[in-house]
Amino acid sequence: MIWAIFGTMVVLLLLGFPMMIPLVAGSLIGFVMLFGGIGQLDTMVQQILGGIRPASLIAVPMFIFAADIMTRGQSANRLIDVVMAFFGHVRGGLAISTAGACTMFGAVSGSTQATVVAVGGPLRPRMLKAGYSDKFTLALIINASDIAFLIPPSIGMIIYGVVSGTSIAELFIAGIGPGLTILLMFSIYSYFHALRHDVPTEPRASWAERRRALLRALWPMGFPAIIIGGIYGGVFSPTEAAAACVLYALFLEMIVFREMGFRQLYATAKSTGLITAVVFILVGAGAAFSYVISFAQIPQAILAGIGIDEMGPYGVLFTISIAFFIGCMFVDSIVVVLILVPIFAPVVQATGLDPVLVGTIITLQMAIGSSTPPFGCDIFTAIAIFKRPYLEVIRGTPPFIVMLLGLTVALIFFPQIALFLRDLAFR
Amino acid sequence: DTWRYAFEEALHEVQGQFAQKFKEEVEANSDHTVQLFPFGTLGESADIMEQTQSGILHFVNQSPGFTGALIPEAQVFFVPYLLPQNQDQLVSFFRNSKAIHELFPPLYEQQGLELLTMYPEGEVMLTTKAPVASPEDLNEVKVRVMTNPLLVSAYQAFGATPTPLPWGETYGALQTGIIQGQENPAFFIESTKMYEVTDHITRLGHNNFTTALMANKDFFDGLPEEDQQVIRDAVDAAFDYIIDYQTGLSDESLAKIEEAKPSITITELTEEQRQPFMATAEAVEQEFLKIGGPQAEAILEQMKADLAAAAEAAGGPVADETPTEEAEAPAD
Amino acid sequence: MLEGDDIDDSQYVSGLPGPLGVLDAVIARLEAVLLAIGVMLMAANTVANVVGRYVLGRSIYFSEELNQALIILITFAGISYAARHGRHIRMSAFFDALPFRLRKVMMIVITVVTAAGMFLLAWYSFDYVLTQASRGRQLPALQIPQWWIIVWVPLGFFLTGVQYALTAVKNVIDKDIWLSTNTLEGYDDSREEEV
Ligand code: NA
Ligand code: NA
Numbered sequence: 001m002i003w004a005i006f007g008t009m010v011v012l013l014l015l016g017f018p019m020m021i022p023l024v025a026g027s028l029i030g031f032v033m034l035f036g037g038i039g040q041l042d043t044m045v046q047q048i049l050g051g052i053r054p055a056s057l058i059a060v061p062m063f064i065f066a067a068d069i070m071t072r073g074q075s076a077n078r079l080i081d082v083v084m085a086f087f088g089h090v091r092g093g094l095a096i097s098t099a100g101a102c103t104m105f106g107a108v109s110g111s112t113q114a115t116v117v118a119v120g121g122p123l124r125p126r127m128l129k130a131g132y133s134d135k136f137t138l139a140l141i142i143n144a145s146d147i148a149f150l151i152p153p154s155i156g157m158i159i160y161g162v163v164s165g166t167s168i169a170e171l172f173i174a175g176i177g178p179g180l181t182i183l184l185m186f187s188i189y190s191y192f193h194a195l196r197h198d199v200p201t202e203p204r205a206s207w208a209e210r211r212r213a214l215l216r217a218l219w220p221m222g223f224p225a226i227i228i229g230g231i232y233g234g235v236f237s238p239t240e241a242a243a244a245c246v247l248y249a250l251f252l253e254m255i256v257f258r259e260m261g262f263r264q265l266y267a268t269a270k271s272t273g274l275i276t277a278v279v280f281i282l283v284g285a286g287a288a289f290s291y292v293i294s295f296a297q298i299p300q301a302i303l304a305g306i307g308i309d310e311m312g313p314y315g316v317l318f319t320i321s322i323a324f325f326i327g328c329m330f331v332d333s334i335v336v337v338l339i340l341v342p343i344f345a346p347v348v349q350a351t352g353l354d355p356v357l358v359g360t361i362i363t364l365q366m367a368i369g370s371s372t373p374p375f376g377c378d379i380f381t382a383i384a385i386f387k388r389p390y391l392e393v394i395r396g397t398p399p400f401i402v403m404l405l406g407l408t409v410a411l412i413f414f415p416q417i418a419l420f421l422r423d424l425a426f427r
Numbered sequence: 428d429t430w431r432y433a434f435e436e437a438l439h440e441v442q443g444q445f446a447q448k449f450k451e452e453v454e455a456n457s458d459h460t461v462q463l464f465p466f467g468t469l470g471e472s473a474d475i476m477e478q479t480q481s482g483i484l485h486f487v488n489q490s491p492g493f494t495g496a497l498i499p500e501a502q503v504f505f506v507p508y509l510l511p512q513n514q515d516q517l518v519s520f521f522r523n524s525k526a527i528h529e530l531f532p533p534l535y536e537q538q539g540l541e542l543l544t545m546y547p548e549g550e551v552m553l554t555t556k557a558p559v560a561s562p563e564d565l566n567e568v569k570v571r572v573m574t575n576p577l578l579v580s581a582y583q584a585f586g587a588t589p590t591p592l593p594w595g596e597t598y599g600a601l602q603t604g605i606i607q608g609q610e611n612p613a614f615f616i617e618s619t620k621m622y623e624v625t626d627h628i629t630r631l632g633h634n635n636f637t638t639a640l641m642a643n644k645d646f647f648d649g650l651p652e653e654d655q656q657v658i659r660d661a662v663d664a665a666f667d668y669i670i671d672y673q674t675g676l677s678d679e680s681l682a683k684i685e686e687a688k689p690s691i692t693i694t695e696l697t698e699e700q701r702q703p704f705m706a707t708a709e710a711v712e713q714e715f716l717k718i719g720g721p722q723a724e725a726i727l728e729q730m731k732a733d734l735a736a737a738a739e740a741a742g743g744p745v746a747d748e749t750p751t752e753e754a755e756a757p758a759d
Numbered sequence: 760m761l762e763g764d765d766i767d768d769s770q771y772v773s774g775l776p777g778p779l780g781v782l783d784a785v786i787a788r789l790e791a792v793l794l795a796i797g798v799m800l801m802a803a804n805t806v807a808n809v810v811g812r813y814v815l816g817r818s819i820y821f822s823e824e825l826n827q828a829l830i831i832l833i834t835f836a837g838i839s840y841a842a843r844h845g846r847h848i849r850m851s852a853f854f855d856a857l858p859f860r861l862r863k864v865m866m867i868v869i870t871v872v873t874a875a876g877m878f879l880l881a882w883y884s885f886d887y888v889l890t891q892a893s894r895g896r897q898l899p900a901l902q903i904p905q906w907w908i909i910v911w912v913p914l915g916f917f918l919t920g921v922q923y924a925l926t927a928v929k930n931v932i933d934k935d936i937w938l939s940t941n942t943l944e945g946y947d948d949s950r951e952e953e954v
């Protein structure tokens with residue numbers, strides 16, 4: 001049964017069907033096989049609806065909305081200018097600033113796609129002008145966006161938290177360490193890349209220019225303050241923080257900067273709704289598929305087959321990393337989490353692994369999957385907004401992927417990278 | 428045959444213990460096997476209920492608090508201070524209640540369900556950041572409750588600010604201070620680590636978390652008499668088992684919590700301290716009569732009569748108006 | 760997510776002829792409005808809940824259910840809107856590598872199969888809505904029948920199916936390859952393919 005299902009799904013996917021069809025087909029075959037016909041498809045509909053029901057998923061459209069408003073207006077650009085004013089003169093400074101901008105934007109956004117658009121949009125032209133190759137630039141942008149996924153808030157962590165019942169606040173704090181580690185790794189790599197290719201630096205900004213940039217970014221600096229202060233100060237939940245960002249972004253772009261009118265607000269909301277719909281129908285279809293897998297108790301069979309119960313904590317963590325890495329390469333990472341997290345839950349519990357560490361490692365794999373071929377969503381986003389062919393977008397990615405996998409291994413052996421801050425805050 | 432049985436909690440929690448006992452009994456006394464699906468594996472509480480109604484699942488354990496969306500009368504278990512705090516009275520009530528054994532089954536039947544049993548899961552306790560001894564102490568305190576109008580009005584009547592919040596965000600919200608309290612049975616407070624983010628556990632005695640096991644009616648009616656008997660016997664055995672299992676469970680859970688967090692305070696309010704809380708029950712009763720469906724009044728009256736009978740049978744003092752109120756379901 | 764990518768609804772041409780086309784164009788506009796309003800309401804509702812909690816000391820107890828209703832509305836108004844404009848996410852790397860004739864045949868197969876799948880789901884979600892209505896499940900906070908917030912589901916699937924069916928027809932009668940009735944497949948339109 002399982003091979004019929006997976007086989008059909010992969011074939012339909014590769015043939016270019018809309019991605020909801022492979023997922024729907026997978027669950028359809030499952031339902032027919034489980035119940036001997038299509039008489040119980042009501043339940044499939046129920047599961048599709050159940051998939052998009054969790055209240056915390058509301059954060060997804062809200063952050064897309066906020067980021068879109070900021071990118072269309074001035075907030076995103078002004079934030080980037082600050083980073084540039086301080087690091088533009090350093091060797092590889094523009095590249096490092098790009099990674100830095102992703103980190104900063106990450107404190108506002110939980111989505112890698114939003115980060116690719118918001119940071120990559122304005123910075124790619126500047127990097128090309130400064131003499132970086134497009135191959136390096138594109139790879140840096142789509143991979144540095146992963147930082148935003150690990151720095152709180154993070155859609156991946158929200159969904160993992162909901163599915164696994166893990167504290168989202170703890171996950172958020174645990175993401176900071178790995179996020180900053182990626183920034184460090186990419187900065188070092190960028191430095192040597194710039195050195196080897198002799199990329200010129202920008203002139204050092206004067207303190208007056210820096211001051212000016214800071215002043216111009218005073219209002220947009222409210223975003224991190226709202227989110228971090230708001231969540232950790234007990235004003236609102238992560239989901240509500242996303243909506244608060246929308247409100248603040250609207251306040252800035254419509255009233256303070258007067259960059260956006262009602263017409264654009266409408267267009268932005270519509271575009272957010274559209275992106276939400278095409279992503280959420282996949283989340284729903286993924287939930288229906290996951291129901292079949294769960295009902296037929298397939299994962300139990302597979303996991304029993306590989307003997308995960310006898311592996312011990314390191315074995316389990318490696319297995320989880322590999323499973324999620326491969327899963328996220330092929331399927332929307334949210335769907336992967338919805339399917340795989342419940343499957344691994346018993347063994348995680350039995351091994352006594354810290355669900356926050358597991359969540360951080362899984363979130364990292366989701367982030368990596370956003371930029372790995374064949375289905376990385378950031379690749380598609382980059383193709384869409386930069387109008388570059390598929391192969392060109394991914395050509396420069398291997399060194400970045402290797403660094404990120406290195407971080408995965410490091411997390412397994414040195415969990416303190418993630419847990420240090422969490423323990424400081426909560427233990 | 429393989430019978431599929433879904434419930435709202437994890438295997439190691441009360442509903443899971445009940446399910447495992449049921450499975451053991453059925454499999455020992457028949458050729459059938461029972462497949463268990465714990466919380467979340469086939470969807471949320473409403474999902475497994477619907478799947479049982481459509482016959483994909485054979486058995487479902489759902490707390491009346493959730494069933495209230497389908498059978499409004501079931502919300503009677505949200506009325507505070509309806510169920511007794513005395514364990515013997517409580518057990519006697521669940522065994523003999525006419526409301527449970529005669530009035531509720533036809534209501535479940537209308538939804539295609541055979542009500543097999545209702546059983547208690549444990550005293551609901553309030554955990555908060557600041558100590559609570561009177562309704563005044565709850566003033567401005569935001570208490571997380573599950574989304575239910577009766578539960579909301581119960582906490583409003585207590586003087587608190589009831590704040591519906593998804594269960595997944597409750598821990599974080601307590602931690603960061605968005606809310607300052609939540610309620611659950613002790614075993615659930617222990618297993619979900621709610622005590623880590625609150626400092627005081629208060630036993631208001633306002634409710635005992637109640638849950639129910641039911642079967643798909645067509646499935647059940649279609650079974651030969653001996654299979655039906657196997658099921659009934661297994662339910663009885665599981666009921667006895669869970670009552671026994673529960674004796675001392677709250678104390679055990681509280682002891683574990685105290686061990687993990689010595690600074691926690693656990694306070695059982697005195698009869699006198701409970702009076703002002705009990706005084707608010709009347710308002711919630713009225714609300715129940717308003718939204719509890721056509722049978723609300725009959726059910727409430729019968730419950731009260733059953734409780735008086737249970738109090739007499741157990742030889743205890745006549746019920747102090749009995750607590751109720753479905754806590755946020757553990758499975759939430 | 761950039762301004763240049765915004766869909767101009769006034770440019771939309773329905774794939775259906777005559778009065779049906781007019782109806783289809785009206786539905787298209789309605790979907791667009793529902794998407795935008797849905798997203799804005801969701802933000803407003805969520806913020807209002809925070810304000811209510813802090814300023815008025817009362818949560819909007821039905822806030823979560825309202826968001827649930829909105830997300831269902833957005834998703835199911837959105838899938839047919841996305842189908843109209845060829846915006847559903849698909850993996851086209853291998854597809855793009857095929858020669859023209861094969862791509863054309865494949866596109867017909869894809870649209871026909873997708874339409875069939877959508878119609879099947881439309882039928883069963885219609886059945887699901889009826890079942891929910893007959894069971895009388897209520898939304899606990901709003902105290903309204905649960906089926907009210909899911910009526911969009913069969914409608915959304917059905918309209919999506921119609922769009923894919925029309926696209927299949929267009930691919931049969933036209934010489935080009937069409938992702939939707941008014942979106943050409945092809946590299947320059949890649950933004951129309953993947954978001
Ligand atoms: Na982030
Ligand atoms: Na990425």
